[in-house]
Amino acid sequence: MVSGPPNKRKPTENNDDDDLYVTYADYMQLHNHLTKLTAVVSDIHLAIINFGGKQLADHVASAIPHIGSLPIAAPRPAPINWAAVVKGTPANSGHTPASVGQTTIDPLTVAKQAAVLMDKATRAVIERIPDKKGENSSINSDDLQMMQDLAKRHKLPIPSSSSRIDCSSLSRPVKLQFSSSSDRDAFISGFNRCKSSDLAITSIVPKPRIRR
Numbered sequence: 001m002v003s004g005p006p007n008k009r010k011p012t013e014n015n016d017d018d019d020l021y022v023t024y025a026d027y028m029q030l031h032n033h034l035t036k037l038t039a040v041v042s043d044i045h046l047a048i049i050n051f052g053g054k055q056l057a058d059h060v061a062s063a064i065p066h067i068g069s070l071p072i073a074a075p076r077p078a079p080i081n082w083a084a085v086v087k088g089t090p091a092n093s094g095h096t097p098a099s100v101g102q103t104t105i106d107p108l109t110v111a112k113q114a115a116v117l118m119d120k121a122t123r124a125v126i127e128r129i130p131d132k133k134g135e136n137s138s139i140n141s142d143d144l145q146m147m148q149d150l151a152k153r154h155k156l157p158i159p160s161s162s163s164r165i166d167c168s169s170l171s172r173p174v175k176l177q178f179s180s181s182s183d184r185d186a187f188i189s190g191f192n193r194c195k196s197s198d199l200a201i202t203s204i205v206p207k208p209r210i211r212r
Contacts, residue, residue: 043107126174128208156190157183
């Protein structure tokens with residue numbers, strides 16, 4: 001008995017790569033969204049450098065590179081209407097990609113808000129330091145010198161600037177600015193360790209206290 005030809009193996013369908021593809025409309029929606037985000041981040045970057053404080057502007061300029069524009073999106077390939085090809089009629093390839101809602105964002109406003117957050121993140125406030133109202137320029141420099149000397153004696157991060165917070169208190173709080181939040185936190189920790197032993201602090205009654 002002669003056996004028939006061997007059975008051909010049925011081709012196996014592999015759908016493993018299906019998740020790697022997206023529709024063109026989804027691709028365009030993502031590209032348009034990223035283009036807007038890139039433009040906003042770039043505008044904020046430039047606004048902080050141009051309008052922010054010098055210390056913040058220098059830090060942003062050196063630490064964060066400028067973000068260029070995204071390349072133009074690839075055009076949608078023309079779909080093939082196989083039914084039209086078979087019938088010999090021209091295919092209709094018109095397509096309108098999904099649109100993304102327009103959102104207006106003021107980069108300068110965002111930059112100012114970012115500068116405020118950065119200022120708070122690197123700030124320490126000391127309360128109950130003797131005050132001299134009406135002599136703001138002198139008191140600020142005196143406060144800064146006092147705290148810089150304290151930092152040097154105890155090997156703490158040195159504050160870069162000092163100012164009094166306007167309020168009705170008899171002794172206005174002293175605001176110290178640092179180059180980073182880690183320096184601010186290290187100074188606060190060191191201040192709390194030495195405030196009971198450093199003569200410049202123990203001589204003040206009531207005893208000063210520090211906070212973020």
